[in-house]
Amino acid sequence: MSGSQQARSTSTPFALGGMSGYLLKGGRVVDPSSGVDAVGDLLIADRVIAEIGDSIDPGSIEVIDVSGLVVAPGLVDMHTHVREPGREDEETIASAARAAAAGGYTAICTMPNTDPVADTASVVEKVWALGREAGLVQVVPAGALSKGLVGESMADIGEMARSVARVRLFTDDGKGVQSALFARRAMEYLIAFDGIYAEHCEDESLALGGQMHEGERSIALGMRGIPAEAEELMAARDVALSRLTGCRLHLLHISTAGTVELVRRAKSEGVPVTCEATPHHFTLTDEALEGYDPNAKVNPPLRSEDHRDAVIAGLADGTIDAIATDHAPHAIEEKDIEFQYAPPGLVGLETSLALTLTELFHKGHLSLSDAIERLSCAPARILGLPDHGTLAVGGPANVVVFDPDASWEVDPHLFHSLSRNTPFGGRKVTGRVVHTFFNGNPTTRDSELVGVSV
Amino acid sequence: MFKHLLSMDQLSADDITRVLDTAESLRQVTDRPIKKLPTLRGRTVCNLFYEASTRTRISFELAAKRLSADVINFSADSKSSVAKGESFKDTAWTLEAMGVDAIVVRHGSSGAPLQLSRWVKASVLNAGDGWHEHPTQALLDIFSIREHFKDLSGLNVAIAGDVLHSRVARSNVKGLVTMGANVVLVGPPTLIPIQARSWGAEISYDLDSVIEDVDVCYLLRVQKERATEQLFPSNREYAANWGLDSRRVAKMKPDALVMHPGPMNRGVEISADVSELPRSIVLDQVSNGLAIRMSLLYLMLGGAEEGDVS
Amino acid sequence: MAQPGRKGDDFAVKARVMESDDIRRALTRIAHEIVEANKGTDDLVIVGIRTRGAPLADRIAADIASFEGVDLPSGALDVSLYRDDVGLRGPRNLEATTVPADLDGRVVVLVDDVLFTGRTIRAAFEAILDLGRPKAIKLAVLVDRGHRELPIRADHVGKNLPTSSGEDVRVHLTEIDGEDAVLIGRKDGGVG
Ligand SMILES: [Zn+2]
Ligand SMILES: [Zn+2]
Numbered sequence: 001m002s003g004s005q006q007a008r009s010t011s012t013p014f015a016l017g018g019m020s021g022y023l024l025k026g027g028r029v030v031d032p033s034s035g036v037d038a039v040g041d042l043l044i045a046d047r048v049i050a051e052i053g054d055s056i057d058p059g060s061i062e063v064i065d066v067s068g069l070v071v072a073p074g075l076v077d078m079h080t081h082v083r084e085p086g087r088e089d090e091e092t093i094a095s096a097a098r099a100a101a102a103g104g105y106t107a108i109c110t111m112p113n114t115d116p117v118a119d120t121a122s123v124v125e126k127v128w129a130l131g132r133e134a135g136l137v138q139v140v141p142a143g144a145l146s147k148g149l150v151g152e153s154m155a156d157i158g159e160m161a162r163s164v165a166r167v168r169l170f171t172d173d174g175k176g177v178q179s180a181l182f183a184r185r186a187m188e189y190l191i192a193f194d195g196i197y198a199e200h201c202e203d204e205s206l207a208l209g210g211q212m213h214e215g216e217r218s219i220a221l222g223m224r225g226i227p228a229e230a231e232e233l234m235a236a237r238d239v240a241l242s243r244l245t246g247c248r249l250h251l252l253h254i255s256t257a258g259t260v261e262l263v264r265r266a267k268s269e270g271v272p273v274t275c276e277a278t279p280h281h282f283t284l285t286d287e288a289l290e291g292y293d294p295n296a297k298v299n300p301p302l303r304s305e306d307h308r309d310a311v312i313a314g315l316a317d318g319t320i321d322a323i324a325t326d327h328a329p330h331a332i333e334e335k336d337i338e339f340q341y342a343p344p345g346l347v348g349l350e351t352s353l354a355l356t357l358t359e360l361f362h363k364g365h366l367s368l369s370d371a372i373e374r375l376s377c378a379p380a381r382i383l384g385l386p387d388h389g390t391l392a393v394g395g396p397a398n399v400v401v402f403d404p405d406a407s408w409e410v411d412p413h414l415f416h417s418l419s420r421n422t423p424f425g426g427r428k429v430t431g432r433v434v435h436t437f438f439n440g441n442p443t444t445r446d447s448e449l450v451g452v453s454v
Numbered sequence: 455m456f457k458h459l460l461s462m463d464q465l466s467a468d469d470i471t472r473v474l475d476t477a478e479s480l481r482q483v484t485d486r487p488i489k490k491l492p493t494l495r496g497r498t499v500c501n502l503f504y505e506a507s508t509r510t511r512i513s514f515e516l517a518a519k520r521l522s523a524d525v526i527n528f529s530a531d532s533k534s535s536v537a538k539g540e541s542f543k544d545t546a547w548t549l550e551a552m553g554v555d556a557i558v559v560r561h562g563s564s565g566a567p568l569q570l571s572r573w574v575k576a577s578v579l580n581a582g583d584g585w586h587e588h589p590t591q592a593l594l595d596i597f598s599i600r601e602h603f604k605d606l607s608g609l610n611v612a613i614a615g616d617v618l619h620s621r622v623a624r625s626n627v628k629g630l631v632t633m634g635a636n637v638v639l640v641g642p643p644t645l646i647p648i649q650a651r652s653w654g655a656e657i658s659y660d661l662d663s664v665i666e667d668v669d670v671c672y673l674l675r676v677q678k679e680r681a682t683e684q685l686f687p688s689n690r691e692y693a694a695n696w697g698l699d700s701r702r703v704a705k706m707k708p709d710a711l712v713m714h715p716g717p718m719n720r721g722v723e724i725s726a727d728v729s730e731l732p733r734s735i736v737l738d739q740v741s742n743g744l745a746i747r748m749s750l751l752y753l754m755l756g757g758a759e760e761g762d763v764s
Numbered sequence: 765m766a767q768p769g770r771k772g773d774d775f776a777v778k779a780r781v782m783e784s785d786d787i788r789r790a791l792t793r794i795a796h797e798i799v800e801a802n803k804g805t806d807d808l809v810i811v812g813i814r815t816r817g818a819p820l821a822d823r824i825a826a827d828i829a830s831f832e833g834v835d836l837p838s839g840a841l842d843v844s845l846y847r848d849d850v851g852l853r854g855p856r857n858l859e860a861t862t863v864p865a866d867l868d869g870r871v872v873v874l875v876d877d878v879l880f881t882g883r884t885i886r887a888a889f890e891a892i893l894d895l896g897r898p899k900a901i902k903l904a905v906l907v908d909r910g911h912r913e914l915p916i917r918a919d920h921v922g923k924n925l926p927t928s929s930g931e932d933v934r935v936h937l938t939e940i941d942g943e944d945a946v947l948i949g950r951k952d953g954g955v956g
Pocket of ligand 2: 111173326
C-alpha cells in the first residue's frame with residue numbers, strides 16, 4: 001500500500017468495513033479560522049472532520065497518537081509553478097502534488113506560465129483534470145491575464161473563470177504587466193467574474209538585466225542590480241488602479257520594505273489588496289549570493305537585511321496575508337551553469353513549513369496560530385477555497401499534523417519534486433510534517449509520502 | 455601560497471608584496487638573452503577565454519611559456535556558441551580529465567571563476583569576470599606604481615571613468631586600499647556607484663577638484679555606446695568634464711603618473727597628446743603584466759607548502 | 765618572512781662539528797686551492813648559490829683579494845626557478861641573481877655550503893649555462909656530507925662529513941644566522 005505513490009482518484013471510496021477514518025489522538029489542535037487552540041482529539045470519519053473533542057471514543061477506527069504534535073488545517077500554497085504542460089522533466093502536476101503533500105499541503109494554486117500558457121479554458125481545464133488525477137492535493141489553476149503573457153491582449157478570462165477549473169486568480173506571473181492601461185482594463189474586466197488581479201511587481205525598465213538585489217553586495221559582486229523600486233513602483237501603480245477600479249488585487253511575493261509599507265497604508269485606506277511573501281525572502285538575504293550560487297538566484301531577488309526584516313514585520317502584523325512558496329522547479333543543467341545565464345527560481349513546497357517555523361515561530365515573530373493562518377487560512381480565504389484552511393466539523397478533512405520541534409537537515413535528494421534547485425540544502429531546520437490528510441485520506445504518514453490508499 | 459586567484463579580496467598587503475617581489479626577480483630573467491626558464495616544465499596551463507581579449511591571453515600565454523609550461527588555448531566567444539556546444543561545467547571537467555594544472559579564465563559572467571574553482575582540482579586564475587574583478591590587472595598596475603613610488607601608502611590615486619561596469623576598478627580599489635593608498639573615484643554619477651564608498655574609496659564628480667592632488671590618475675575605458683541605456687549625453691560632454699587632456703595634465707604634480715588598462719579611447723577619456731607624455735606609463739603596464747603573470751604562475755603552481763632546502 | 769629551509773623545529777642538534785675558526789681556515793685553504801688550480805686568478809668568477817653559498821663566495825673572493833691583490837668578480841645565484849622539485853616543495857621566495865655580466869670564456873667557481881644530493885648543483889649548472897658559456901665550471905663547498913643522487917663531485921671541499929640519511933647538516937653563517945658554525949643533528953620525524 002505504502003509503496004504506491006501514484007493516486008488514482010480522490011473519488012475512490014474507502015474499502016474498509018464499517019465507518020472508515022482516523023482518530024488523531026492527543027494533539028494540539030490549532031485552527032485559526034475558528035480560534036481553536038487546545039489539546040484534544042480530532043476524528044476523521046468518512047472523509048470529513050467528524051468531531052473535535054477532549055477524549056473521543058475511536059470505536060473501530062484506527063487511532064494515530066499525535067501527542068506532542070500540532071493538528072492544523074492543511075497548508076495552501078497560493079503560488080506554485082508546475083512545468084506541465086511544457087517541461088515535464090522539471091515538474092509534472094503529479095510530482096508537484098507529491099512534493100506538496102509531503103510538505104503538508106492540501107491545495108496548490110498553479111501559475112499559468114507553462115508552455116502553452118494557461119490563457120485559455122482548455123489549458124486550465126487540463127491542469128485541473130491532471131490535478132484531480134494526481135489526487136494528493138487540490139490543484140487550483142490560476143489563469144493568465146494576457147494572451148501569451150505578453151501584456152497586450154486579454155487572455156480568455158471569462159472562459160477560464162466559467163470553466164470546470166473555476167479560475168479565480170489571474171496573473172502574468174514571471175513578469176509584471178508593464179502597461180498601466182492594460183492593467184487597468186484587466187482589473188475592470190475581472191470584476192465581472194469576481195476575479196483577483198495578481199501581480200508580479202517588477203518594472204522592467206528599472207530591473208533591466210538585473211541579476212540580484214541592487215545594493216552594496218551587487219556592486220561588490222559585479223552584478224547588475226534590481227532596485228527595490230522596480231517592485232515598489234509597480235505595486236504603487238497597482239494599488240492606485242485597484243482603488244480606481246475596485247478590483248481585488250493580490251501582490252505576489254513582495255520583498256521590499258517599501259512594498260510592505262505601501263500595502264499597510266493601502267489596507268488602512270480600505271483598498272481591496274492582499275499580498276504574500278515567500279520563505280526565502282524572510283529567511284535569506286542577498287548575502288546568499290556571495291558564492292554566486294545559481295540556486296539562490298530568484299526573482300524578485302533576495303534583498304538586503306533591512307528589507308528582509310520589513311517582510312518579517314509585515315508577516316508579524318498581518319500586513320502580509322499569506323506565506324507562499326513561489327515553488328519554481330528547474331532542471332540541474334539549467335542551474336549548474338554560470339550565474340548570469342541561470343534562470344531565477346527555487347523549489348519550496350517541501351521546506352516552507354519548516355522555514356516558517358524555524359525563522360518566524362521559533363524566533364518569536366509569529367505565534368503558532370498566526371503561522372498557520374499565513375500558511376493555510378489566509379490563502380484559502382483569498383482563493384475562495386471553503387474546503388481548505390479550516391478544521392470546521394462537517395467539512396472535508398484537509399489536515400496537516402506536524403512536529404514543531406523536530407530538527408532535521410534539508411537534503412534536496414530526498415525531495416519528491418522532480419527538481420532539486422534550492423539554496424537550503426544542508427540547512428538545519430526545526431519543524432517537520434508528520435501526517436497530511438487530503439479529503440480524509442492520508443497522503444503523508446510518519447513523514448513518508450503514501451499516496452492515497454485504496 | 456594560494457591555490458586560486460579569484461579576487462583581490464583574498465590578498466593581504468604581504469601577499470601582494472610577495473607577488474610583486476617575485477615579479478621583480480622574474481623580470482631580471484626576461485631582460486637577458488635566454489628568456490626561458492625550466493621552472494614549470496611538464497605543467498599544463500589552459501587559457502579558457504569566453505570573451506575575446508587577445509592582449510590578456512597573449513600575456514598569460516607568454517608568461518606560461520617563459521616558464522616552460524605547456525599552453526592550451528580554448529576560446530568560446532559568447533553565450534550562444536557555448537550554449538550550442540558543451541556547458542561551462544562540461545568544459546571544466548574535460549580540462550580536468552586532460553590533467554590541466556591551471557586554468558586561466560576570462561568570462562563575461564561575474565563569479566564564473568569562483569564557480570569553476572568548485573568544479574576542478576586545477577588552480578584557477580581569474581583573468582577578468584564580468585564586472586566583478588580582474589586581479590592580475592590590479593597587481594600589474596600596483597607593480598607599475600611601485601616602480602615609480604617606492605611605497606604606495608599615502609599615495610593619492612584617482613580612478614576616473616566607468617567604475618560601475620569595470621572589473622579593473624573593483625580589483626584596483628581593493629588592492630590599492632590594501633596597500634595603503636588613498637583612492638578617489640571620479641566620473642559622472644551614472645558611472646560611479648555610491649556603494650563603492652564601502653570599499654574605502656572616496657567619490658568625486660569633479661575631476662578638476664582632485665587633479666592637483668593626485669600622484670596617479672588612472673583612466674578607465676569608457677564604452678562609447680551601451681546598448682541598453684544611456685549614461686551620459688555624448689563623448690564630447692564626457693571628455694569635457696572627465697577626460698584627461700593637456701589642460702588638466704598641466705595642473706598635475708610634476709611626477710604624477712597617467713595610467714590606463716587599455717585599449718584607450720583617445721579623445722574620450724584621454725586625449726591623444728596626453729597618452730604620449732612620458733608620465734603616461736601605459737606601455738610599462740603592458741610589459742609588467744608579463745612579469746606579474748609569471749610570478750603568479752610560479753607562486754601558484756610552484757607547490758602547496760613552504761618546503762626545505764637540501 | 766621566515767628563511768626558507770630554516771624552520772628549525774624538525775632539527776635536533778647532536779654536535780657542533782666546525783666552529784668559527786675552523787670555517788675561516790677551511791675557506792682560506794679553498795681560496796688558495798682555487799687560485800692554485802687555476803694557475804692564477806685570470807678569468808675566475810666566484811658565484812655563490814643562494815642562500816648560504818652567497819656569503820661564502822664573498823668571503824672566498826675577499827680572501828683571494830687579500831693574498832693576490834685582485835678583486836675578483838663575484839656574485840650570487842638563485843636557482844629556485846631551475847630546481848627539479850618545484851611543485852614538490854612549494855614556491856621559494858626568489859632572491860636576486862647578481863652574476864657578473866659576461867661569463868663567456870670564464871672559469872666559474874660555484875660555492876655552496878653543503879653538498880648533499882647534488883640536485884641544487886645540477887640546477888645551478890643549468891642556471892649558469894642560461895646566462896652564458898663559461899670555459900669551465902668548478903665547485904667549492906664548505907661541507908660534503910655524501911649521499912649523492914647525481915654524478916657530481918666537488919673540486920674543493922672544506923670538510924668531508926660522513927652522515928647517515930637520518931641526519932642533517934646545518935651551516936650557520938654570521939651574515940645570516942648571527943654566528944659561524946657547522947652543526948650535525950637528527951631530522952625528527954623527517955623520515956616517512
Ligand atoms: Zn513572480
Ligand atoms: Zn512565481
